[in-house]
Each structure stands twice: as structure tokens, then as C-alpha cells.
Amino acid sequence: MGQENTSIFTEQSATEISEGDFPAPARNKTPYILVVTRNGHMAEPVMDYALNVAERLKYSILAAYINTLPFYRDGGRRSKLFAAAMLESSKLFREKGEARSIPIEHTDASGKIGRAVKHLCHLEKHIEFVVIDQGISMKEVSSQSPVPVFSVIYTQAKAGRVSKTTHNRTLNEGVSRMSTTTSKKRHVKNCFIFGALTAGLYAAVFTNQELVMKYFTKGGFFALLPVAVVFALSYVHGNFTSSFWSALGIEGSKTTATKKADIRKDAPASVDIRKDTRPRAQVNA
Amino acid sequence: MHGPVTEVLQFIDLTTYTVVFLFIVGFIGGLVSGFIGSGGAFVLTPGMMSLGVPGTVAVASNMCHKFPKALVGAIKRYKYGQVDIKLGLIMGVFAEIGVQVGIMIQRHILEKFGPAGSNLYVSFIFVLVLVIVGGYVMRDAIKMKSAVGDAVVTPPIAKRLQKIELWPMLTFKTANLRISMWFLIPVALATGMLAATIAVGGFIGVPGLMYIIGATSIVASASELVIAFVMGLGGTLIWAYYGTVDIRLVMIILAGSLFGVQLGAIGTTYVKDYMIKYVMATIMLIVAVSRFLAIPKYLNQLNVTSLSEGIVKIMTQTSFYVMCFALLVGAGIILFNLFKARSLEKAIPVPVRG
Numbered sequence: 001m002g003q004e005n006t007s008i009f010t011e012q013s014a015t016e017i018s019e020g021d022f023p024a025p026a027r028n029k030t031p032y033i034l035v036v037t038r039n040g041h042m043a044e045p046v047m048d049y050a051l052n053v054a055e056r057l058k059y060s061i062l063a064a065y066i067n068t069l070p071f072y073r074d075g076g077r078r079s080k081l082f083a084a085a086m087l088e089s090s091k092l093f094r095e096k097g098e099a100r101s102i103p104i105e106h107t108d109a110s111g112k113i114g115r116a117v118k119h120l121c122h123l124e125k126h127i128e129f130v131v132i133d134q135g136i137s138m139k140e141v142s143s144q145s146p147v148p149v150f151s152v153i154y155t156q157a158k159a160g161r162v163s164k165t166t167h168n169r170t171l172n173e174g175v176s177r178m179s180t181t182t183s184k185k186r187h188v189k190n191c192f193i194f195g196a197l198t199a200g201l202y203a204a205v206f207t208n209q210e211l212v213m214k215y216f217t218k219g220g221f222f223a224l225l226p227v228a229v230v231f232a233l234s235y236v237h238g239n240f241t242s243s244f245w246s247a248l249g250i251e252g253s254k255t256t257a258t259k260k261a262d263i264r265k266d267a268p269a270s271v272d273i274r275k276d277t278r279p280r281a282q283v284n285a
Numbered sequence: 286m287h288g289p290v291t292e293v294l295q296f297i298d299l300t301t302y303t304v305v306f307l308f309i310v311g312f313i314g315g316l317v318s319g320f321i322g323s324g325g326a327f328v329l330t331p332g333m334m335s336l337g338v339p340g341t342v343a344v345a346s347n348m349c350h351k352f353p354k355a356l357v358g359a360i361k362r363y364k365y366g367q368v369d370i371k372l373g374l375i376m377g378v379f380a381e382i383g384v385q386v387g388i389m390i391q392r393h394i395l396e397k398f399g400p401a402g403s404n405l406y407v408s409f410i411f412v413l414v415l416v417i418v419g420g421y422v423m424r425d426a427i428k429m430k431s432a433v434g435d436a437v438v439t440p441p442i443a444k445r446l447q448k449i450e451l452w453p454m455l456t457f458k459t460a461n462l463r464i465s466m467w468f469l470i471p472v473a474l475a476t477g478m479l480a481a482t483i484a485v486g487g488f489i490g491v492p493g494l495m496y497i498i499g500a501t502s503i504v505a506s507a508s509e510l511v512i513a514f515v516m517g518l519g520g521t522l523i524w525a526y527y528g529t530v531d532i533r534l535v536m537i538i539l540a541g542s543l544f545g546v547q548l549g550a551i552g553t554t555y556v557k558d559y560m561i562k563y564v565m566a567t568i569m570l571i572v573a574v575s576r577f578l579a580i581p582k583y584l585n586q587l588n589v590t591s592l593s594e595g596i597v598k599i600m601t602q603t604s605f606y607v608m609c610f611a612l613l614v615g616a617g618i619i620l621f622n623l624f625k626a627r628s629l630e631k632a633i634p635v636p637v638r639g
Contacts, residue, residue: 202536202540205532205533205536206533206536209533212532212533213296213531213532213533216528216530216532217296217528217529217530217531218528219525219526219527219528220526220528222525222528223522223525223526223528223530224525225525225532226349226521226525226530226532226535227349227518227521227522227525229532229536230349230350230352230353230521230532230535230536230539231353233353233536233539234353234354234356234357234539234543237357237539237540237543238353238356238357238360238543238547240543241357241543241544241546241547242361242547244544244547245544245547245548245551250548250551250627251551252364252365252550252551252554252555253554253555253626253627253630
């Protein structure tokens, strides 16, 4: 996890460049703004903000997509999704940059955000400051970065209106944050898989009604049969119904859910700690 | 409990009407349970009996559908950060003891006063608990609604009890409170006893958690699902041991109720704290009316009153319809608020915190 492997993959093909060999600073003397994201899709307001600043200051942009969970145990599914999302996002960013003739370079890396930023800053000597995307802890980056770090907040609907702040949003969704476009598809897929499993379970019980009723009502240790079936049902049907509503777009309120999770996290600190009333010796020096 | 059930139980044949009825009642019951932590079960037992299911099978199947529903609801609400598992499990264990005590009391009454006396006792407890607790919750919900600001205030009884340092003290992180176990036990026992009597322990469990223990209504209703799971699993194992669970009925009810419980749990993320109290109190008060209408029948059987057969029959029927109405009203309020809040959230962009 700790080791970063960095490669530039758009302006030059990754094969041409050996690891750690970054020709960018030598070729381009203008200072850089490093824009960092750990999500596959960089938020558009973050791109726009970086472009605005780069245009005003006549800087170049270095966009870094950092895969923080390269070894996530899902058979490489996340890494693949990340790479696909990154390509999509970098294309959009490049188009935006070209429209305003701002030079943009893209790089991808894996490992811890703080270390990756530090690494990039040392490679790209001309980085003036860092802009971080949602889901990155300001503390983590600023503790390692040799240059100032900023994050961008914006309203969900009016993504264009941005303001600069040093605040970042806490990451609650983990892996699922990365691909917003595929999440609905995933729900639909889950809906079908678990729907089929549920249908299978129902079919198995109801086509063999007589046999099932004979054994399930025998009592004694046979009591475990209905309980086991019901547990299995709560798993498959529970997942089916959950993804069914999600696929229809009916999900819990995002704002409330975050608020609740925060309460849970903050709770221990706010429980009153008993005052220690035991007598003790005091020495006045 | 006595030995294995000796009489041959009659398991009904399934018709389209039975399946559709159980699916719909399951869905609505699940919706209410997911939202207020319990409820819905009270319509299912009489509902199944009206379809010709024998009493013991109806009670056992109802119990068996309750715990997977509570499990799925609890998992969903845990994802929203609303469930205090420790609180739910500790309460659940004592509630299970309460269930056994409740069964013993009921058996004692059954032996002493016969079936009519036992039914009268159940209805009397029903009306008493529902009116007192329901009225209190409703008053509180109205007060909260008209209060300015979103601040959640710990009820005075809970505040006082939390200050008493009596070993062993328990800290609950999600519920954000610290209280002696000795105050949890009576609430849990009462929850179990009510569950054994009227099949809905949550009508004491949730208000108990809110007003005596001091949890918010969101956390209380979510943790009640854990209590219901523990109680339901224990009860199911006992009923299934005597072979009284009809798995087909359970699966049909669950087919609908798991859809409902997910939706009910989603609903809690959109509403304010008082809405859960409001829905709960509304259902409790309407159900109280329903059970009140059932009392004359038992009084007649005990020869305390002598109302005509016709009137008693109408009252008994009305009682069942009023109970269904209670569930429908609850489900209506939940769905209305869920979709209203959703459309509002979509219309107004939510700024990121900071």
C-alpha cells in the first residue's frame, strides 16, 4: 500500500516513460496546480475551479487520480472501474482545458493520498499549490504536502458555483463513491440476481408443499428447518427488496444519513465522564 | 409449555385470496414496523384467524415472520447509523424473560377465569396501555412539532435516571447515553410481557426507550427492531419445537413485509423526530378504540353485561376493521411524508456541510 507507482498516461504514453522520470517540469517552465482526486470521476466544480485559477495565474494543471485501495479484495473490479472512470474523467478535463487553452497533464498513482501528493510535489518541482477533490482528508494531505492545500465545496445541483474553502467532506461511502454512474446498474443487477434466488426459494418450497409441511411441522429438532429457511429468505429476499427500491431510485436521504453517522462517530466524546471525587494528596512547592 | 402438541393441527389450503391478503397485510405491517420499530403484527394474528388458520398456528406463524422482518429492518437502519446493537441485545434478552413471565401470567388467568376471562384481560391491558402510552406519546409529538428549533431534549425522567449511579452502569454509544442496567430491566421485562399478551411489545418498548432510558425516537424505534429480533427468534424456536409454524404462510407474509420494512426504514431518514412519535401514537390510539369495541363480547360471555347478539357481532366486526384502518392510516402517513420529503429534497439543492 505504501509504495506509490506513478505514471503519466495521457500526454505521453505510459510505456515511453520509465518510473520516476517526469519530463514535464523541464519541458514546461510554468508553475503547476496539482489537482488530486481519489474518486474515479473528478468532480466538475473542482475541475472548473482549478481551470479558473490556472487561467488567471497562467499556470498549468497536473491532475492526479490516486487509487487508494489498489488491493481491494474484489478481484480487481474496483481497480478496473477506477481506471475506466479515470479515462472518462481525464477526457472531460482535457476538453475543458483545451477550450481555454490551459495545458493539463494527467497522472495516476496508487497508495496513500498524503504520500502520493508528497511524491508528486517532489517530482514536479513547480507545483505551487494543491487542490483536493471530495473524499480526501485535508489533514492527511496538508500534513505531508510541502505546498498549500485547498479544497472546493459546491452545491449538488448548481455545480458551477464554487467557493474556496479549507473544508473537506468526510468519506462515508468508501468504495462506492467512485462510480456514480455504475451504482444504479449494480442495483439493477443485484435486483435480478437476488430476485432469481428468492423466486427459486419460493418455488422450491411451494412446489414441494406436502413434503415441506410434513417435515417442517414435525417439531423437535425439525424446528431448525423453518428457522433456517426463514434466515435464508431474509438474506436473499432482504437483499432483493433493498436493491429493488434502490434500483427504483428510492433510497435514504443522503443528508440525514451522513448526519446520523456523524452522531454515531462523535458520540463517545459527548457521554459525560464521571468526575473523579477521590481524595488525593497535593503538594505545594 | 406443555409437551408436544397432541391434537392434529389443521393447516389451511392456500387460495389466491389468502395469498393476496397476506401479501398486502404483510407489506403494510412491514412498512409500519420499519418506521416505528414494531406494529403490524397485531393485525396479522386476527387476520390469519379470519382466514380459518387455527389460533396457535396463527400466533406461531406471526412470530416466525416477525424476526426475519426485524432482522432485515435492523440491518437497513444500522446502515443509516440509527441502531444501538448493544442496547437492543441487552433489552432483547430481558424482554425474552418478560415474554416467559407474560405467558405464565396469561396461563394463570386462563386457568382461573377461562378463555373469556383471559380475552378480557388481554383486551383490558390493550386498551389501558394504548390509551395511556399512546396519549402521552401523542402529546409529546404535538409539543415537539410546535417547539422552535431542532434540538432534541432528553425527557426529564430519563435525565434523572441517567444521573443515578447504580452498578452496573452501561454506556450506549449510538444512543449516546449512560444508564444503570437496573432501569433497563423493567422496561425490557414490560416490553416482553406486553409482547406475550398482545403480540406488539414495541408499544411499550419504544416509548420506554424514549422516555425512561432517554434515547431519541429514531434510535429507540431502530433498536426496538433488535429487541423484536431476539424475542421473535426465541419465540419461534419454541413454537417450531411444537411444530406449529406454517412456513408457507410465513413466506407469503415475508414476501410483502420485507418490501415494506425497507421502505419504512428509508422513510425514517427523511422525517423529523416527532413524526415517528406521531405515527406511533396515531396507530396506538386507533387500535385502542378497536380493542375497546371487542370488550363487550367478552363481558357478555362472562355474564357481566347482556347485550344482544347482533350488536356484539357488529362491534366485533367493527373492531377488526378499525384495527386494519389503524394500520392503513399509519402506512398512509409514512408514505405521504416519505414522498413529500423526497420531492422537497430533489427541488432544493443541498449544500455540502462547511
